[in-house]
Amino acid sequence: MAYALLVLTLIDVALLAWAANHARRQPKNIALVTQATALLLLWFDCFTVAAGAWIGAGETLEQMSRVRFAWFYLTMPLLFIGCIALLAQADFAWAKPRWLLGVAAILAVAFIAVEVPRAVTADYQTACFADTLRYVGKVPVGQACAPGEEGLGQAAFTPVIPLVFASVTLTGLLIWIRRGWPWLAASALAFMAAAIPASVVGPFLTYPLDTLMTGAFVLAALRFPPQAATASR
Numbered sequence: 001m002a003y004a005l006l007v008l009t010l011i012d013v014a015l016l017a018w019a020a021n022h023a024r025r026q027p028k029n030i031a032l033v034t035q036a037t038a039l040l041l042l043w044f045d046c047f048t049v050a051a052g053a054w055i056g057a058g059e060t061l062e063q064m065s066r067v068r069f070a071w072f073y074l075t076m077p078l079l080f081i082g083c084i085a086l087l088a089q090a091d092f093a094w095a096k097p098r099w100l101l102g103v104a105a106i107l108a109v110a111f112i113a114v115e116v117p118r119a120v121t122a123d124y125q126t127a128c129f130a131d132t133l134r135y136v137g138k139v140p141v142g143q144a145c146a147p148g149e150e151g152l153g154q155a156a157f158t159p160v161i162p163l164v165f166a167s168v169t170l171t172g173l174l175i176w177i178r179r180g181w182p183w184l185a186a187s188a189l190a191f192m193a194a195a196i197p198a199s200v201v202g203p204f205l206t207y208p209l210d211t212l213m214t215g216a217f218v219l220a221a222l223r224f225p226p227q228a229a230t231a232s233r
Contacts, residue, residue, distance in 0.1 A: 001130040001204065005050035008207055012043035015211065019218045030101075031089055032221035034082035035214060038075040042214065044068060046207055052133040057126050057145075065124055065135035073115035077108035079164045082217065083171040090175050090224040111160045118156065125153040129203050143203065165191065168213065172220075181223055187216035 016039040023029065023036040045068040048061070055061045084104045087095035094100075124135035128145040136143075138155035165188070172185030191209045 002050050002053060002132050005046050005132070005204065005207065008211060009043050009047045009050055012039065012046055012211055015039055015215055015218070016043060022218070022222060026225060028226050029089070029221055030085035030226075031082045032218060032225075034078040034085070035217050035221060038078060039214060039218075041068070041071040041075075042211070045072065049132055049134045049204070049207075052135075053131055057133060061133070062124060062135050066120055066122075069119040069122070070116050073119045073158075073160070074112055076164050077111040077115075077160055079168055079217075080104040080108045082221075083167045086217070086220055086224065087171055087174065089221070089226050090179055092174065092178065111158075115158055115160060122156070123153060125149070127203075132204075140203065168217070172216075175220065175224070179224070181220065184213075184216045184220045187213040 016036070019032065019036040019039050023033050026032055044064075048064045048068050052061055055064070081101065081104045084095050084101050088101070122137055124137060125139050126145045126149075127134055127136045127139050127143040129143045133145065136153065136155075138153035139145075139149050139151060141150055144150040144152075169185065169188040169191075172182075172188045176182040176185040187209075191206075191213055
């Protein structure tokens with residue numbers, strides 16, 4: 001499992017380089033820029049879990065885990081902005097007013113202000129699965145590193161995850177129906193597989209699905225750049 005995650009880390013690095021190169025040439029492509037920003041440390045998230053068993057439990061791995069959780073909650077809300085921008089770029093007239101992008105930005109900042117401090121200050125517990133060791137908020141069933149550790153910790157619910165997921169899925173479906181481009185919707189719907197219990201598929205199915213959906217979002221932003229929306233008016 002750890003080696004598979006290392007391979008995915010390299011894929012995330014390549015995806016970052018690709019997205020950043022396009023974002024550098026298209027700085028007004030807000031949908032693309034938000035995804036390039038999210039990709040900056042997506043590889044680090046994957047690498048931290050992949051290398052956890054080799055690093056070992058302790059302050060180094062715990063601090064790396066705090067960084068990966070904080071980055072997740074710092075960048076995930078940016079998808080609210082990315083979704084509105086992408087719909088505007090795909091020529092949805094109702095998504096083009098600037099104030100709507102402003103509302104998305106306010107929503108993103110509000111979630112960041114709440115979730116990032118929580119991620120930085122939370123108490124984390126070690127969890128083990130196959131050949132991996134990582135820090136989590138609450139130890140899932142079947143992933144205890146030692147007897148009696150199952151259920152330790154506290155998993156805090158946050159509405160940002162289902163809201164962001166719903167936003168990306170709806171954006172993908174609208175683009176599929178209106179513009180005939182199905183890949184963002186397909187990747188977002190595939191992410192539903194992450195709802196399958198970890199006891200069946202393991203805890204790491206979300207990692208390749210996250211990479212897939214992020215890559216599809218980048219492709220959508222390139223498929224529908226800002227000038228395409230302008231040209232179609």
